Amino acid sequence: MKIVKPTLILDKQKCLNNIKSMAAKAAANQVIFRPHFKTHQSAEVAEWFREYNVTAITVSSVEMAEYFAAKGWEDITIAFPVNILQMPAINALARRISLNLLVESEVVIKFLNLHLQHNCGVFVKIDTGYHRTGIPVADITFVEHLAQMAEDSPKLHFKGLLVHNGNTYYAASAEEAKKLTLASLGNLANHVPYLLAKYPRMLVSIGDTPGCSIVNDFGIAGEIRPGNFVFYDLMQLELGSCNFGQIALIMVCPVVATHKERNELVIYGGAVHLSKDFLIRQDTMIFGAVVAFHGNGWSNPIQGAYVKSLSQEHGIVKLHPSHFPAFHTGDLIGIVPVHSCLTVSCMKKYYTLDGMIINTF
Amino acid sequence: MKIVKPTLILDKQKCLNNIKSMAAKAAANQVIFRPHFKTHQSAEVAEWFREYNVTAITVSSVEMAEYFAAKGWEDITIAFPVNILQMPAINALARRISLNLLVESEVVIKFLNLHLQHNCGVFVKIDTGYHRTGIPVADITFVEHLAQMAEDSPKLHFKGLLVHNGNTYYAASAEEAKKLTLASLGNLANHVPYLLAKYPRMLVSIGDTPGCSIVNDFGIAGEIRPGNFVFYDLMQLELGSCNFGQIALIMVCPVVATHKERNELVIYGGAVHLSKDFLIRQDTMIFGAVVAFHGNGWSNPIQGAYVKSLSQEHGIVKLHPSHFPAFHTGDLIGIVPVHSCLTVSCMKKYYTLDGMIINTF
Numbered sequence: 150m151k152i153v154k155p156t157l158i159l160d161k162q163k164c165l166n167n168i169k170s171m172a173a174k175a176a177a178n179q180v181i182f183r184p185h186f187k188t189h190q191s192a193e194v195a196e197w198f199r200e201y202n203v204t205a206i207t208v209s210s211v212e213m214a215e216y217f218a219a220k221g222w223e224d225i226t227i228a229f230p231v232n233i234l235q236m237p238a239i240n241a242l243a244r245r246i247s248l249n250l251l252v253e254s255e256v257v258i259k260f261l262n263l264h265l266q267h268n269c270g271v272f273v274k275i276d277t278g279y280h281r282t283g284i285p286v287a288d289i290t291f292v293e294h295l296a297q298m299a300e301d302s303p304k305l306h307f308k309g310l311l312v313h314n315g316n317t318y319y320a321a322s323a324e325e326a327k328k329l330t331l332a333s334l335g336n337l338a339n340h341v342p343y344l345l346a347k348y349p350r351m352l353v354s355i356g357d358t359p360g361c362s363i364v365n366d367f368g369i370a371g372e373i374r375p376g377n378f379v380f381y382d383l384m385q386l387e388l389g390s391c392n393f394g395q396i397a398l399i400m401v402c403p404v405v406a407t408h409k410e411r412n413e414l415v416i417y418g419g420a421v422h423l424s425k426d427f428l429i430r431q432d433t434m435i436f437g438a439v440v441a442f443h444g445n446g447w448s449n450p451i452q453g454a455y456v457k458s459l460s461q462e463h464g465i466v467k468l469h470p471s472h473f474p475a476f477h478t479g480d481l482i483g484i485v486p487v488h489s490c491l492t493v494s495c496m497k498k499y500y501t502l503d504g505m506i507i508n509t510f
Numbered sequence: 511m512k513i514v515k516p517t518l519i520l521d522k523q524k525c526l527n528n529i530k531s532m533a534a535k536a537a538a539n540q541v542i543f544r545p546h547f548k549t550h551q552s553a554e555v556a557e558w559f560r561e562y563n564v565t566a567i568t569v570s571s572v573e574m575a576e577y578f579a580a581k582g583w584e585d586i587t588i589a590f591p592v593n594i595l596q597m598p599a600i601n602a603l604a605r606r607i608s609l610n611l612l613v614e615s616e617v618v619i620k621f622l623n624l625h626l627q628h629n630c631g632v633f634v635k636i637d638t639g640y641h642r643t644g645i646p647v648a649d650i651t652f653v654e655h656l657a658q659m660a661e662d663s664p665k666l667h668f669k670g671l672l673v674h675n676g677n678t679y680y681a682a683s684a685e686e687a688k689k690l691t692l693a694s695l696g697n698l699a700n701h702v703p704y705l706l707a708k709y710p711r712m713l714v715s716i717g718d719t720p721g722c723s724i725v726n727d728f729g730i731a732g733e734i735r736p737g738n739f740v741f742y743d744l745m746q747l748e749l750g751s752c753n754f755g756q757i758a759l760i761m762v763c764p765v766v767a768t769h770k771e772r773n774e775l776v777i778y779g780g781a782v783h784l785s786k787d788f789l790i791r792q793d794t795m796i797f798g799a800v801v802a803f804h805g806n807g808w809s810n811p812i813q814g815a816y817v818k819s820l821s822q823e824h825g826i827v828k829l830h831p832s833h834f835p836a837f838h839t840g841d842l843i844g845i846v847p848v849h850s851c852l853t854v855s856c857m858k859k860y861y862t863l864d865g866m867i868i869n870t871f
Contacts, residue, residue, distance in 0.1 A: 153595035154573070187822055209823045210778075212515070229823055230766040232778050233840045234514040253767055256839050281819070281826060282767055282776050315821070405591040406614055406643055415643050417571075417593050421855040425786040458642070460676070461548055461851055462570045462590055465642060478617050479594045490822055494782040495856070 150444075150504040152481055155422040156401045157492065157499035159507065160446060163397035164189075164379055165197060171361065171378050172201035178367045183207050183226060183354070185376025188490045190509035192220040194379065207374040211235045211242070216510035218246050225249070228311060228356070228374060230274065230282055231257050236264045243267035249308055253283050258298045258305070265304040272311035272354060273299070277333040279315040286312075289340045296348060309352035309371070310341065317359035323389020330360035334368035341369055362390035382489035383438050387428050393449060398499065399483040400492065401442050402464065404476055412468045414476055418484060419462040424491035433457070435487065439466055442483035445502050456484055511805075511865040513842055516783040517762045518853065518860035520868065521807060524758035525550075525740055526558060532722065532739050533562035539728045544568050544587060544715070546737025549851045551870035553581040555740065568735040572596045572603070577871035579607050586610070589672060589717070589735060591635065591643055592618050597625045604628035610669055614644050619659045619666070626665040633672035633715060634660070638694040640676040647673075650701045657709060670713030670732070671705075673698065678720035684750020691721035695729035702730055723751035743850035744799050748789050754810060759860065760844040761853065762803050763825065765837055773829045775837055779845060780823040785852035794818075796848065800827055803844035806863050817845055 168184075175182035185207040186195060195206070195217065205224040208214045211232065214225045226249035231239070242248050249270035252258055261269070273295045276283035284292050292310070299307040314333040320326035337353055344351060354372035355361070361375040362385070380398040381391040402418030427434045437456035441448040453469030464484070468476065476482070486492040493499065498508050529545075536543035546568040547556060556567070556578065566585040569575045575586045576599065587610035592600070603609050610631035613619055622630070634656045637644035645653050653671070660668040675694040681687035698714055705712060715733035716722070722736040723746070741759040742752040763779030788795045798817035802809040814830030825845070829837065837843070847853040854860065859869050 153599075154571075154593070210515075229778070230776055232515070232764050232766050234764045234842075238514075254839065257767075260840075280772065281821065281824060282769075403593050403595045405593050406618075408643075411641065415591055417590070420785065420787070420852055424781065425852065426781070460642065461855070463642060478615060479621075481595075491781055491786065494822070 150500060152401050153403065155418040157496045158399055158401050158442070158483075159380070159499050159501050160397045161501045163395060164194070167378050167381065167395055167397060168197060168201060171375060172203070174361070174365070175373055180367050180370055181205060181352070181372040183372050183374050184379070185209070185228065185356070185374050186217060187213065188376040188493065189379050190493055191507050192217070192510075193507045195220065195222065207376070211238045213510055214242055214248070218242055223247060226270075226272065226311075226354075226374070227251060228313065231261065233257060233260050240264070240266045243269050251311055252295065252299070255295065255298065258295060258302065261305060262302050268304050268306065270308040271299045271305045272308050275310045275312045275337070277312055277314055277336045278329065279313065281313070281315060283312070286336050286340050289343055293344055293347070296344065296351075300348075307348060307351065309348075309354060310337070310344075311354045311356075312337065313356035314360055315357055317357050317388065318384070320359070320388055323363060326359045326388050326390070327363045330364050333360070334364070334370065338369045358385060359388050359390045377490060380489040380493075382492075383435070383485050383487045384426070384428055387430070396485055398489050398492070399440060399442065399447055399485050400437070401481050401483055404478055404480045404482060407473075407476060407478055409473060412470050412473050413457075414466040414468065414482070416464040416466055416482065416484070417462065418464045420459040421461055422492070422495055423456075423459060423464070423484065423486050424488060424495050425459060426488035426491050428487055436464070437484040437486055440483040440485060442481055447483045450485065511861060513762050515764065516779040518857045519760055519762050519803070519844075520741070520860050520862050521758045522862045524756060525555070528739050528742065528756055528758060529558055529562060532736060533564070535722070535726070536734055541728050541731055542566065542713070542733040544733050544735050545740070546570070546589065546717070546735050547578060548574065549737040549854065550740050551854055552868050553578070553871075554868045556581065556583065568737070572599045574871055575603055575609070579603055584608060587631075587633065587672075587715075587735070588612060589674065592622065594618060594621045601625070601627045604630050612672055613656065613660070616656065616659065619656060619663065622666060623663050629665050629667065631669040632660045632666045633669050636671045636673045636698070638673050638675055638697045639690070640674065642674070642676060644673070647697050647701050650704055654705060654708070657705065657712075661709075668709060668712065670709075670715060671698070671702065672715045672717070674717035675721055676718055678718050678749065679745070681720070681749055684724060687720045687749050687751070688724045691725050694721070695725070695731065699730045719746060720749050720751045738851060741850040741854075743853075744796070744846045744848045745787070745789055748791070757846055759850050759853070760801060760803065760808055760846050761798070762842050762844055765839055765841045765843060768834075768837060768839055770834060773831050773834050774818075775827040775829065775843070777825040777827055777843065777845070778823065779825045781820040782822055783853070783856055784817075784820060784825070784845065784847050785849060785856050786820060787849035787852050789848055797825070798848060799846040801844040801846060803842055808844045811846065
């Protein structure tokens with residue numbers, strides 16, 4: 150494959166290893182492995198999960214559920230608060246597949262009671278500290294009230310509690326991310342037994358890749374829904390969720406100019422390719438790490454090199470002065486994305502190292 | 511048009527006014543108006559420029575040049591350093607249309623001398639302070655050297671100097687953006703006459719929307735290439751490049767949950783829709799302003815309301831407590847994007863208020 154413009158490259162073997170490893174961890178914990186497909190967004194990569202007996206998946210929108218349902222996935226949780234404006238599409242899905250919805254208010258359950266035409270599972274969204282969505286876990290009587298509303302509903306079936314402990318993404322270290330995850334699990338362990346007494350078959354479903362990667366014991370959880378682990382990325386590396394060898398995706402970019410006076414390269418590869426997500430390392434914004442790309446893989450990160458800024462199509466790569474002479478206009482270099490989910494979403498397609506194209510939804 | 515998911519809506523009349531106003535300013539200054547099409551990215555919107563006798567355009571990639579060339583645009587500047595890996599595509603374009611390239615090094619001119627098969631104009635990229643790409647304007651003898659290399663080349667024709675004074679985007683105020691623009695123009699005025707004596711027909715082409723919007727006299731410039739002005743956005747409003755009534759594009763998003771205890775709404779509308787670009791206002795990161803959307807337009811910004819965070823599909827809107835009761839799950843609200851170019855690039859299509867779909871390249 151001749152690369153002449155920003156091209157997203159997947160190391161399939163690393164991706165398969167990531168899937169195998171998370172599937173093994175789920176099996177060892179005897180929890181359901183319901184991977185989130187919002188990262189790879191692809192029917193092709195989805196097939197790679199079947200070897201690990203994955204049949205139940207998670208998505209983040211009705212549209213993504215439609216895409217995977219059309220590709221033969223018949224047990225889908227939409228881990229996003231029900232958008233009541235999409236009721237016709239939700240009904241069409243619920244007719245065909247085993248669909249789980251996410252609720253956090255009376256108003257949505259009442260709406261579903263009026264408009265849902267087919268049976269659906271329902272999870273109550275629980276907030277254990279992220280404060281994005283959900284009911285605070287300490288409000289267990291309100292959670293119980295919603296659970297009972299769902300149980301009393303003609304079409305809904307209360308499946309359990311769903312948590313996305315996304316505050317791990319703001320952790321300063323792996324140790325802190327681990328503490329946040331254990332705190333979230335501990336919080337659930339304190340309050341959930343009260344509900345379990347009433348709904349013994351209810352599940353506790355937990356989400357985020359940092360938590361699922363860092364802890365070995367999922368405690369009270371009966372299901373895990375990590376997504377990003379399939380590729381990992383620079384943010385996960387920084388958080389300590391993965392090691393560098395597990396990152397399965399890089400953007401290969403042409404060097405279009407070199408600026409010796411400031412040890413910088415200009416690359417064709419910008420915000421429309423990588424997304425504008427960044428991390429902060431020692432007060433410096435970092436939009437990607439830099440690797441050497443050789444057709445069948447890539448090097449470790451080049452020390453002292455990073456993407457310092459992104460415009461629409463331009464990226465600026467800062468180098469250590471000693472490395473500058475090795476780079477030339479017309480070279481291809483690899484950029485490790487900060488956030489692989491958004492990079493995939495920007496690009497819409499990627500290629501394996503042996504040139505197979507992978508299209509997304 | 512029934513909106514049920516994040517949908518990008520264009521007020522065509524505002525857009526036409528923006529085009530008219532910038533075309534009039536160019537005419538008053540007797541400069542060439544070569545608008546950058548990287549913001550709207552659409553053949554449809556491109557047609558709206560023809561009424562103002564626009565025939566020459568700017569794009570930011572070879573791929574975008576191919577798209578607009580296929581739509582009948584025959585005079586295109588690719589305002590991005592030549593990516594020598596795309597030489598076959600550049601040759602194919604140069605054969606069909608009047609193409610201008612951007613260079614900033616000997617190595618690229620030498621490469622073009624060897625591989626270019628058809629005539630091309632060439633601009634030397636000049637840096638007047640942004641330090642992203644280009645030759646510092648004070649290095650006028652090196653600029654002259656590149657200009658002469660181009661003149662001596664069998665296929666290249668030296669067209670002039672091209673500046674993108676993108677540091678206006680980092681200005682703290684309209685006053686500062688104006689100062690930066692005038693400083694850039696002054697810098698050019700100091701050094702360019704030396705070159706003009708040798709190349710009397712050379713053009714000075716300037717870029718950025720803040721500069722072209724804020725100053726009334728383009729000084730030594732003979733061409734302007736603003737792009738973002740076609741829609742403007744929250745960043746431009748913050749910089750003082752436009753007033754609110756000139757912003758032509760909003761994202762309409764469903765409200766999927768409300769959280770009274772923190773005066774927040776959860777909307778379906780995240781980083782994959784709006785992009786992750788933000789601005790900082792009083793130490794707070796802002797990912798969008800909030801307006802009331804009524805089918806044929808939208809309100810002024812709702813005071814105290816802003817998008818405080820974006821995940822992949824979720825947005826969190828912070829409200830003033832007094833406004834909270836007016837919003838409900840299932841409502842549609844409008845979000846003014848921080849950076850319209852990236853939002854368009856995320857969405858790939860948008861709709862006029864009367865429901866006409868506009869596809870991008």
